[in-house]
Amino acid sequence: MRPADIQQIGNELAIKWDDGSEDFIPLEQLRRACPCAGCKGETDILGNIYKNPSTELSPTAFELKKIISVGGYAIQPIWADGHATGIFSFDYLKRVANEK
Numbered sequence: 001m002r003p004a005d006i007q008q009i010g011n012e013l014a015i016k017w018d019d020g021s022e023d024f025i026p027l028e029q030l031r032r033a034c035p036c037a038g039c040k041g042e043t044d045i046l047g048n049i050y051k052n053p054s055t056e057l058s059p060t061a062f063e064l065k066k067i068i069s070v071g072g073y074a075i076q077p078i079w080a081d082g083h084a085t086g087i088f089s090f091d092y093l094k095r096v097a098n099e100k
Contacts, residue, residue: 002090006075008064015097023097028062031079033096034086057081 005016012024034040041051063080070076074089088096 001094002072003075003093006067008067011062013064013067015093017094023094025093025097027064029099030064030077030088030096031057031062031083033088033099034083035088035092036085038085 002018003015004018005014007014008027009024011027013027013030015023015025017023038052041049043049058081060080061083065078065080068076068078070087074087075093076084076087078084
């Protein structure tokens with residue numbers, strides 16, 4: 001499934017999928033679901049997870065500045081606090097939307 005349209009509406013990311021369905025993801029939920037190695041960690045060959053220490057997120061961490069398309073498979077949100085390393089595949093984005 002692919003998005004037909006993605007827009008920020010207030011404090012949510014609105015996604016209209018190519019099958020006609022729609023999802024609205026709160027920006028805080030989207031940011032906390034960031035799949036980058038710094039946020040979710042990286043797993044070594046033995047299954048050990050390494051990630052940055054947990055830190056308190058500032059209010060700007062939940063302010064979306066822009067969204068960049070990544071190929072034909074993902075988006076990359078750019079946040080007001082400078083965080084920009086999370087790449088959300090469309091499949092992952094749909095899973096995050098369903099975690100409400």
